[in-house]
Amino acid sequence: MTSSSATTVLGRRPSPASALSTLGLFAFVVVAWSLNWVVIKVAVREITPLWAVAIRTVLATLVLFPALLATGHLVRPPRADLPVVLVIALFHMVAFAALMTVGMTFVPASRAIVLGYTTPLWVAPAAFLFLGERITTRQAIGIAIGLFGLLLLLGPRGLDRGSPAALYGNGLLLLAALSWSVSLVYTRGHRWTATPLQLMPWQCLLASSVLVGLALLVDGAPSPRMSASVLIALAYNGVIGTALGFWAMTVVSRRLPAAKASLGLLATPVLGIGLSAVFLGEGLDPVLVLSAFAILAGVALGIAF
Numbered sequence: 270m271t272s273s274s275a276t277t278v279l280g281r282r283p284s285p286a287s288a289l290s291t292l293g294l295f296a297f298v299v300v301a302w303s304l305n306w307v308v309i310k311v312a313v314r315e316i317t318p319l320w321a322v323a324i325r326t327v328l329a330t331l332v333l334f335p336a337l338l339a340t341g342h343l344v345r346p347p348r349a350d351l352p353v354v355l356v357i358a359l360f361h362m363v364a365f366a367a368l369m370t371v372g373m374t375f376v377p378a379s380r381a382i383v384l385g386y387t388t389p390l391w392v393a394p395a396a397f398l399f400l401g402e403r404i405t406t407r408q409a410i411g412i413a414i415g416l417f418g419l420l421l422l423l424g425p426r427g428l429d430r431g432s433p434a435a436l437y438g439n440g441l442l443l444l445a446a447l448s449w450s451v452s453l454v455y456t457r458g459h460r461w462t463a464t465p466l467q468l469m470p471w472q473c474l475l476a477s478s479v480l481v482g483l484a485l486l487v488d489g490a491p492s493p494r495m496s497a498s499v500l501i502a503l504a505y506n507g508v509i510g511t512a513l514g515f516w517a518m519t520v521v522s523r524r525l526p527a528a529k530a531s532l533g534l535l536a537t538p539v540l541g542i543g544l545s546a547v548f549l550g551e552g553l554d555p556v557l558v559l560s561a562f563a564i565l566a567g568v569a570l571g572i573a574f
Contacts (some may be wrong), residue, residue: 303540308502323480328507335469362476368445375438391450415567422560
């Protein structure tokens with residue numbers, strides 16, 4: 270990535286220092302979000318998935334409100350933006366996060382990463398149906414390649430169909446990806462008044478309320494005793510992986526073209542699979558690697574235009 274590829278909000282060529290800071294923030298996002306999958310897997314070894322998601326979202330909320338207040342970016346959500354706050358909170362922060370975390374208790378983190386990143390494959394068809402966006406030839410080829418990778422992952426060699434737990438877990442992960450695609454499609458069609466960063470603490474607040482209520486209803490009160498590793502995992506997930514990660518990605522998104530930012534984020538699942546193998550002892554299944562390559566290649570082909 271060169272300084273010529275990064276553009277500021279004002280459209281001026283950035284200084285070398287600005288380009289370097291953009292690269293640094295982007296690297297931070299990729300590493301932070303890659304590690305998220307590992308620390309979530311660590312957290313759900315001791316606490317329920319719903320409480321893991323609820324606690325991390327509450328922590329993100331507690332960080333974002335004072336941070337935006339201190340920087341002068343905290344505003345009340347405009348009435349026109351209330352629908353997008355509701356959709357992102359419920360479909361991304363609640364449905365996607367909860368379904369993905371529950372699914373990870375049944376399958377390895379590396380498989381969850383691959384299935385989670387099938388989300389872009391569903392966005393183009395949904396945008397065609399609901400927003401009237403045309404599907405280009407390149408996008409159609411990308412979707413076909415990505416679906417081929419998904420079929421590999423869910424085929425006889427990639428999935429133990431005799432295991433109800435494996436089927437259940439994979440089903441939850443696919444449902445999570447579809448939930449995220451609902452949020453992305455609605456976001457694409459929304460006319461923003463406030464910035465995404467200004468709305469994020471309110472989305473986290475709403476999602477926290479729903480998740481805590483849901484966790485109490487389903488699992489009861491959380492255990493007051495948690496190991497140091499789980500506390501560190503939750504703190505990382507809430508503060509670094511969620512609050513700081515989304516803030517950094519917002520800055521990067523404002524400095525880089527959308528296609529470049531999206532392509533750069535494809536390094537996240539690749540690094541996540543590697544980190545899962547190193548820290549969680551998950552083997553690199555050849556079928557999983559081939560499937561991941563096909564899915565990510567399809568996504569890259571679909572957004573590189």
